[in-house]
Amino acid sequence: MEIGLDKAPLFINANTNTKSRDITGGLWLWDGEINNDRVRVTNYLATVGRANQVTGWINISNIKI
Numbered sequence: 257m258e259i260g261l262d263k264a265p266l267f268i269n270a271n272t273n274t275k276s277r278d279i280t281g282g283l284w285l286w287d288g289e290i291n292n293d294r295v296r297v298t299n300y301l302a303t304v305g306r307a308n309q310v311t312g313w314i315n316i317s318n319i320k321i
Contacts (some may be wrong), residue, residue, distance in 0.1 A: 257284070257285045257288070258282050258283070258284055258301075259282065259283055259284070259285060259297070259319045259320065260281070260282055260320040261279050261280055261281060261282075261283060261314065261318060261319075261320065262280050262320070263278045263279075263280050264278065264279055264280070264314050264315070264318035265278055265279075265314070265315070265318070266278065266279040266297075266311070266312040266313070266314060267294065267312055267313040267314070267315075268312060268313070269313055270291035270292045270294045270296075270313050271291075271292060276312055279312075279314070283297040283298065283299060283311065283314075284297060284298050284299070284300065284301050284303075284304050285297060285304070286298045286303075286304055286305060286309070286310050286311075287304075287305055290316060291313075293315055293316055293317070294313040294314060294315055294316065295313065295314060295316055295319075296310045296311075296312075296313055297310070297311050297312060297313070297314055298310055298311050299311050
């Protein structure tokens with residue numbers, strides 16, 4: 257599923273508050289599994305579900321469909 261983001265914090269994993277950057281634009285849910293109220297996202301549809309292709313983690317509260 258493609259999701260839209262507007263200056264949402266992108267985290268390096270589900271268990272830290274370390275932010276890699278703020279992200280705006282469209283990303284794809286990597287697998288939809290929720291962990292600590294976050295989901296994994298990727299930049300490209302072709303990399304959804306593929307190993308080592310996670311861009312980062314976002315809070316589910318930041319998802320705009």
